[in-house]
Amino acid sequence: VAAGPTTAAERELRRLLGPEAVRPGSERGYLSDATASRGLVGHAEAVAIPQNPDQVAATLHWCYDHNVPLTTRGGGTGLAGGAVPQGGVVLSLERLRAVHELRPELWRMHVQAGLPTADVARLAREWGLYYPPDPGAAEQSQIGGNIATNAGGPHSFKYGVTGHWVTGLELVLAPGERVVVGGPGRKDVAGYDLRSLLVGSEGTLGIITAAWLRLVPAPEAQLPILATYPTVEAGAEALSAVLGSGVVPATIEFLDTGAMAAAAGSFPGPPPGDAALTLIVEADGTTMEAERQREELKASMQPGSQRLHAPAGRGEIEALWRWRSGVSPAVTAQRGGKLSEDIVVPAERLVEAIVATQEIGRRHGLRACSWGHAGDGNLHSTFMIDPTQGAEIERAEAAAQALFALAIELGGSVSAEHGLGLVKSGTLERQWEPAAVRMHEEIKRVFDPKGLLNPGKKRARVS
Amino acid sequence: VAAGPTTAAERELRRLLGPEAVRPGSERGYLSDATASRGLVGHAEAVAIPQNPDQVAATLHWCYDHNVPLTTRGGGTGLAGGAVPQGGVVLSLERLRAVHELRPELWRMHVQAGLPTADVARLAREWGLYYPPDPGAAEQSQIGGNIATNAGGPHSFKYGVTGHWVTGLELVLAPGERVVVGGPGRKDVAGYDLRSLLVGSEGTLGIITAAWLRLVPAPEAQLPILATYPTVEAGAEALSAVLGSGVVPATIEFLDTGAMAAAAGSFPGPPPGDAALTLIVEADGTTMEAERQREELKASMQPGSQRLHAPAGRGEIEALWRWRSGVSPAVTAQRGGKLSEDIVVPAERLVEAIVATQEIGRRHGLRACSWGHAGDGNLHSTFMIDPTQGAEIERAEAAAQALFALAIELGGSVSAEHGLGLVKSGTLERQWEPAAVRMHEEIKRVFDPKGLLNPGKKRARVS
Numbered sequence: 001v002a003a004g005p006t007t008a009a010e011r012e013l014r015r016l017l018g019p020e021a022v023r024p025g026s027e028r029g030y031l032s033d034a035t036a037s038r039g040l041v042g043h044a045e046a047v048a049i050p051q052n053p054d055q056v057a058a059t060l061h062w063c064y065d066h067n068v069p070l071t072t073r074g075g076g077t078g079l080a081g082g083a084v085p086q087g088g089v090v091l092s093l094e095r096l097r098a099v100h101e102l103r104p105e106l107w108r109m110h111v112q113a114g115l116p117t118a119d120v121a122r123l124a125r126e127w128g129l130y131y132p133p134d135p136g137a138a139e140q141s142q143i144g145g146n147i148a149t150n151a152g153g154p155h156s157f158k159y160g161v162t163g164h165w166v167t168g169l170e171l172v173l174a175p176g177e178r179v180v181v182g183g184p185g186r187k188d189v190a191g192y193d194l195r196s197l198l199v200g201s202e203g204t205l206g207i208i209t210a211a212w213l214r215l216v217p218a219p220e221a222q223l224p225i226l227a228t229y230p231t232v233e234a235g236a237e238a239l240s241a242v243l244g245s246g247v248v249p250a251t252i253e254f255l256d257t258g259a260m261a262a263a264a265g266s267f268p269g270p271p272p273g274d275a276a277l278t279l280i281v282e283a284d285g286t287t288m289e290a291e292r293q294r295e296e297l298k299a300s301m302q303p304g305s306q307r308l309h310a311p312a313g314r315g316e317i318e319a320l321w322r323w324r325s326g327v328s329p330a331v332t333a334q335r336g337g338k339l340s341e342d343i344v345v346p347a348e349r350l351v352e353a354i355v356a357t358q359e360i361g362r363r364h365g366l367r368a369c370s371w372g373h374a375g376d377g378n379l380h381s382t383f384m385i386d387p388t389q390g391a392e393i394e395r396a397e398a399a400a401q402a403l404f405a406l407a408i409e410l411g412g413s414v415s416a417e418h419g420l421g422l423v424k425s426g427t428l429e430r431q432w433e434p435a436a437v438r439m440h441e442e443i444k445r446v447f448d449p450k451g452l453l454n455p456g457k458k459r460a461r462v463s
Numbered sequence: 464v465a466a467g468p469t470t471a472a473e474r475e476l477r478r479l480l481g482p483e484a485v486r487p488g489s490e491r492g493y494l495s496d497a498t499a500s501r502g503l504v505g506h507a508e509a510v511a512i513p514q515n516p517d518q519v520a521a522t523l524h525w526c527y528d529h530n531v532p533l534t535t536r537g538g539g540t541g542l543a544g545g546a547v548p549q550g551g552v553v554l555s556l557e558r559l560r561a562v563h564e565l566r567p568e569l570w571r572m573h574v575q576a577g578l579p580t581a582d583v584a585r586l587a588r589e590w591g592l593y594y595p596p597d598p599g600a601a602e603q604s605q606i607g608g609n610i611a612t613n614a615g616g617p618h619s620f621k622y623g624v625t626g627h628w629v630t631g632l633e634l635v636l637a638p639g640e641r642v643v644v645g646g647p648g649r650k651d652v653a654g655y656d657l658r659s660l661l662v663g664s665e666g667t668l669g670i671i672t673a674a675w676l677r678l679v680p681a682p683e684a685q686l687p688i689l690a691t692y693p694t695v696e697a698g699a700e701a702l703s704a705v706l707g708s709g710v711v712p713a714t715i716e717f718l719d720t721g722a723m724a725a726a727a728g729s730f731p732g733p734p735p736g737d738a739a740l741t742l743i744v745e746a747d748g749t750t751m752e753a754e755r756q757r758e759e760l761k762a763s764m765q766p767g768s769q770r771l772h773a774p775a776g777r778g779e780i781e782a783l784w785r786w787r788s789g790v791s792p793a794v795t796a797q798r799g800g801k802l803s804e805d806i807v808v809p810a811e812r813l814v815e816a817i818v819a820t821q822e823i824g825r826r827h828g829l830r831a832c833s834w835g836h837a838g839d840g841n842l843h844s845t846f847m848i849d850p851t852q853g854a855e856i857e858r859a860e861a862a863a864q865a866l867f868a869l870a871i872e873l874g875g876s877v878s879a880e881h882g883l884g885l886v887k888s889g890t891l892e893r894q895w896e897p898a899a900v901r902m903h904e905e906i907k908r909v910f911d912p913k914g915l916l917n918p919g920k921k922r923a924r925v926s
Contacts, residue, residue, distance in 0.1 A: 105707060106810050128709065150652050161650060164627065177898040184809045186839045187624060187879040189613050189663045191891050191903045191923065196659030200652045217709045244568060246591065246680045289752045346647045347569050376649045416650040428654050435640040439909060440654045446905040460654065 009068060009089055010046035016062055017055050023047040030090045033078040034137075035423060037337040038396070039387045042084035044071070049092045053170065053178060053209040059091055060207060061176025069455045072203040074145025075116065077137040079340060080421025082149065082202045086456045093144050096209060104129055107215045108167070108184055113144025113208050120213065130218035132159035135417070136325055144208045150200030152417035154251040154280075154324070157375035161417065163199035170210035171198060174448050184212045197443070202419045203454040205447040221290035222250060224282040224320055226309040227301040228275030232256070234304035235277030236351045239374055241300035242281055247293045249375070253280040255327065256354050258369025259382075263330040268311075268319035275306060277354075279374065280324060327371050328380070334367065337387030339396040340380050341424075343407035344416035347377040356406050357381040364399040366392070378416040404430065419458065426462035437461070472531060472552055473509035479525055480518050486510040493553045496541040497600075498886060500800040501859070502850045505547035507534070512555045516633065516641060516672040522554055523670060524639030532918045535666040537608020538579065540600040542803060543884025545612065545665045549919045556607050559672060567592055570678045571630070571647055576607025576671050583676065593681035595622035598880070599788055607671045613663030615880035617714040617743075617787070620838035624880065626662035631675035634661060636668075637911050647675045660906065665882045666917040668910040684753035685713065687745040687783055689772040690764040691738035695719070697767035698740025699814045702837055704763035705744055710756045712838070716743040718790065719817050721832025722845075726793040731774075731782035738769060740817075742837065743787060790834050791843070797830065800850030802859040803843050804887075806870035807879035810840040819869050820844040827862040829855065841879040867893065882921065889925035900924070 005011040007025060014022045023030070025044035032041045045068070048059045063070040069088030076083055093114035101110040104127035111120060118138040124131040134153035135146060145151075147169070152161045168182030181194045198205055229235035235254070242249060255263070255278040264272055272278065281301065283293035298308060311317045332338050345353045354370050361368020361383055372380040381403050383396040404414045404427050414420070414427045429437050437460045447453070468474040470488060477485045486493070488507035495504045508531070511522045526533040532551030539546055559575035560582075566572070567590035574583060581601040587594040597616035598609060608614075610632070615624045631645030644657045661668055692698035698717070705715060718726070718741040727735055735741065744764065746756035761771060774780045795801050808816045817833055824831020824846055835843040844866050846859040867877045867890050877883070877890045892900050900923045910916070 103811075105703060107706065150656075152650055156650070160623075160627070163656075164623070173898050173902070177896075179896050179898045181895075181899055183874055185807050185875055185879075186810075187615055187619070187807050187836075187841055188876040189880060189882050190876045190878045190887075190894055191899070192668070192906050192921075193613075193626075193656075193659045193663055194899060194902055196656045200656055205655070216711055220709075240568060243570065246683075248679055285748075285752070286755070288755075289748070292749070292751075344648050344650050347649075348566075373650075378650055411646055412648055413651040413653045415653045416648075417652060419652050424653075431653055432644075433640075433642050435636050435642045436644055436654070436657060439636070439657055442909040443655050443906065446902060446909060458655075 007045040013046050013048050013059065013062065013089065016058055017048060017050060021049050021051060021055060023049065025090070030073060030092060031085060033076045033081060033083045035079065035081040035084065037332050037387060038339050038385065039393055040081050040084055042086055044085040044090045045088060047090045047092060049095055051095050053096065053172065056091065056207055056209055057172045057176045057178050059089065060172050060174060063089055063452055064175035064450060067450065067452065069452050071454050072207050074142035074148065075140045077141040078145065078149060078421060079342065079418040081423045082419050082421035082457055084422050091207065093142060099123065100210065108212060109215065110184065110210065110212045111143060112210045114142050117141050117143050117146055124215050125218060128218055129215040131165065131213060131215055133162045133165060136328055143211060147199055147208055147211055148201065148203050149419045150417065152373065152378065154253050154373060157252050157373060158248055158250040163196060165214045166195065166199060166211050167214055168212035169195055169198055169208055172207040172209060174453065182212065186214065200419065202421065202458045204444060204458045205453065219284040219290065221287040222282055222284045222317065223290045223294045224280055224311065224317060225294060225297055225301060226278060226280045226320065228272055228306045229277045229304060230306055231276045232351050232354055235279060237304055238279060238301045241303070242297060245296050245300045247283065247296050249297060250282040250284045251280060252375030253324065253372070254278060254374035255371040256369050258367065259327055259331060259371035262334050262369065263323065263327045266323055266326060266330065268316065268323050269309060273306060331369060331382055331384065335384040335386050337385045338382050339385060339400055340382040341400055341403055342378065342416045342418040343381055343403055343412060343414060344376065344378045345407060345410040345412035349410040350374055350377050353379050353406065353410060357403065360399050360402045364395045366396055366399060376416065377412065421457055425457055425459040428460040470508040476509050476511050476522065476525065476552065479521055480511060480513060484512050484514060484518060486512065493536060493555060494548060496539045496544060496546045498542065498544040498547065500795050500850060501802050501848065502856055503544050503547055503885070505549055507548040507553045508551060510553045510555060512558055514558050516559065516635065519554065519670055519672050520635045520639045520641050522552065523635050523637060526552055526915055527638035527913060530913065530915065532915050534917050535670050537605035537611065538600070538603040540604040541608065541612065541884060542805065542881040544886045545882050545884035545920055547885050554670065556605060562586065563673065571675060572678065573647065573673065573675045574606060575673045576605060578606050580604050580606050580609055587678050588681060591681055592678040594628065594676060594678055596625045596628060599791055606674060610662055610671055610674055611664065611666050612882045613880065615836065615841065617716050617836060620715050620836060621711055621713040626659060628677045629658065629662060629674050630677055632658055632661055632671055633673035635670040635672060637916065645675065649677065663882065665884060665921045667907060667921045668916065682747035682753065684750040685745055685747045685780065686753045686757045687743055687774065687780060688757060688760055688764060689741060689743045689783065690768045691735055691770050692740045692767060693769055694739045695814050695817055698742060700767055701742060701764045704766070705760060708759050708763045710746065710759050712760060713745040713747045714743060715838030716787065716835070717741060717837035718834040719832050721830065722790055722794060722834035725797050725832065726786065726790045729786055729789060729793065731779065731786050732772060736769060794832060794845055794847065798847040798849050800848045801845050802848060802863055803845040804863055804866055805841065805879045805881040806844055806866055806875060806877060807839065807841045808870060808873040808875035812873040812875070813837055813840050816842050816869065816873060820866065823862050823865045827858045829859055829862060839879065840875065884920055888920055888922040891923040
């Protein structure tokens with residue numbers, strides 16, 4: 001007794017792809033991402049769930065023929081509204097999760113875009129290899145979405161962001177052509193770097209259907225140290241000492257006082273107490289080398305600290321990182337919602353940005369905090385809100401604008417790893433010079449002359 | 464008694480930039496690069512040598528106003544004719560060699576494009592830091608040219624190619640606008656990745672005038688091992704064993720029998736003897752860690768080897784790498800000239816490509832050899848010629864075409880790190896699908912609508 005198609009898009013796509021590959025545009029699970037906690041929900045006429053890349057191409061072809069917008073969707077864990085459709089067709093890659101090739105002896109794999117990121121990491125580990133990028137929500141997020149946003153994560157400090165691990169892409173380009181750029185090889189300068197151009201393009205230039213990923217032998221040991229500091233300045237001095245230690249840490253994470261307060265309740269170990277700044281720095285390598293590095297890092301982090309916590313044993317270490325992954329939901333839980341941005345500043349301006357985030361919150365009558373990737377100068381600057389209170393959302397949006405102005409003024413960027421999506425669309429013109437903005441816009445026109453690919457997202461200008 | 468300007472371009476640029484910033488287009492030092500050994504010399508109407516980026520912008524502006532082609536030039540060490548002018552103005556960046564900022568405590572520097580690559584590496588080393596990309600001819604080549612070709616080198620296996628170390632670029636875009644993309648920050652996804660698009664674009668999309676470079680703490684020790692094998696297959700097995708050892712070597716280099724024969728005379732140590740394949744694998748890290756890794760690598764490389772050479776002490780190690788840098792000139796010296804390409808294949812096809820290079824040489828009546836970056840599947844496949852013999856150059860060019868066909872057939876690329884330049888211009892359409900070729904060409908039109916930036920280079924099609 002299922003109801004029949006309710007829109008022309010749904011009806012025609014059912015005919016094209018088969019009924020099992022199409023769902024109604026009203027299905028709420030396909031209309032939002034992690035920005036739902038700020039109240040963002042989109043709308044669509046149909047959801048296409050192709051079984052193979054030819055069906056992806058057919059879907060884009062149909063959309064291009066009929067001037068229908070298409071929003072590609074991965075795991076829906078994005079933090080910028082990049083997957084929130086503004087009408088038209090949602091294309092979900094959830095069924096494209098094949099592992100085409102796994103060559104552990106050559107340190108690489110070739111996988112479809114819908115494979116969950118955690119599966120990529122697990123497959124690598126099973127063969128003694130390591131896929132380092134570790135954005136949040138790895139179980140739910142998909143490798144294609146990670147590539148489309150060039151996702152980061154704690155271990156990007158030493159190992160680089162997602163794009164650094166991608167050697168080739170299978171794409172569908174408008175009006176519906178399947179194209180390969182790059183491949184299993186690690187070097188290629190024959191053409192302009194279309195691969196890097198598609199990485200981080202948020203579904204606005206083309207659809208990623210598969211990727212070749214590079215891997216490395218897994219480090220035998222990964223040994224984190226957590227240290228707390230009574231002042232932001234004392235923490236910043238420790239951070240400088242870490243950078244001067246000669247060790248290349250795998251991660252240099254931080255939490256400010258508000259982020260730690262939100263997450264302290266679930267801390268795996270004795271309560272961390274009242275800290276203005278917390279650092280999580282990790283040593284890795286062979287067990288012997290990681291232990292030696294950890295001692296050097298501890299010596300750098302000790303001066304001025306309140307407490308040093310170096311978990312021992314796999315269980316304790318995994319618990320610490322699980323706890324770290326839970327910081328974002330713990331902050332959300334404070335008031336039920338949040339506006340969380342991912343500004344980045346030159347590393348020497350990090351303290352200013354941490355302090356300014358709190359100050360911007362106060363000015364807008366909102367609780368504010370930040371945490372993130374200190375080594376990369378990358379803050380998740382966050383304003384806590386009750387998502388049922390429209391006035392709070394409005395104040396938080398004004399606060400976010402002040403935050404973007406700050407990032408630009410400090411010589412940074414409005415987005416380090418989440419993308420512009422919908423919520424930061426139009427901010428680029430504040431950050432880039434007119435000639436660069438023009439190139440951004442002309443590249444969009446080259447790849448998507450009808451402007452149908454994820455419309456409204458990653459725009460350079462407001463208008 | 465210097466003669467006056469002989470062309471309108473020279474006369475007008477002298478007026479615009481001052482006489483000290485302009486030289487006659489006939490100056491031979493500005494008309495060729497390392498492809499001179501295959502007989503390639505270009506022609507120009509004037510050479511501009513700007514003192515600052517505003518003069519770079521003024522030069523491009525003048526060229527755009529007057530429809531005059533402009534070929535940007537770094538150190539002139541390119542191996543694809545990318546800097547060989549086809550008329551118009553040569554713009555040399557040799558005077559833009561300032562170090563704007565060196566922040567060792569933040570692992571970064573900001574330098575002008577004309578700074579020699581060896582100076583970048585030396586500056587880093589003075590502060591205990593490391594700039595890993597190490598293309599050949601580092602003393603003469605310039606960082607801007609390295610970025611414009613996305614140059615590689617032996618240490619790219621572990622550390623990545625030049626682009627991986629560039630976080631920001633100062634550019635001049637047509638028709639003469641100064642633009643910054645990126646900066647000192649390590650992460651930024653606010654706009655499309657224009658930085659990566661310009662990296663490797665060979666002066667055909669814009670002019671790079673300065674760059675922000677990332678650095679890392681220098682490894683305390685770098686310990687190479689050279690091993691020789693009686694058959695290519697035995698060497699390939701050792702290569703597999705190295706990849707399976709769990710160690711991430713800093714380099715995995717190879718020389719085939721012809722390359723070793725050419726370079727054996729200057730080998731720093733007892734003569735290496737007759738080998739079908741030679742590998743150079745390096746361990747790095749703290750002294751203790753590098754020594755441990757070296758032992759593991761030696762154990763992997765021992766089976767089937769003729770000889771293992773692990774130089775001890777800084778002097779011996781530097782001598783080995785100096786010798787390795789001399790392989791290319793040693794091969795040139797065999798017959799006075801060479802055609803050397805930089806094809807890349809998936810690592811599992813390396814042996815096929817080594818054998819096929821020799822076979823293609825035989826078929827064209829030329830001595831052939833290869834060496835290069837085995838870990839990246841990157842061969843410098845080379846045909847030795849007497850550059851005064853036109854017929855040999857012609858046969859070598861036919862052989863190069865066969866080589867490109869091979870690279871594409873094996874799933875690789877015609878260029879891993881030298882670029883298309885002039886000598887491979889037009890090969891891209893054999894390698895990429897039509898839709899990707901179209902994107903390549905449209906991007907060129909977006910950045911250079913008049914087609915004046917390094918015309919004839921990095922073209923996708925022959926016509």
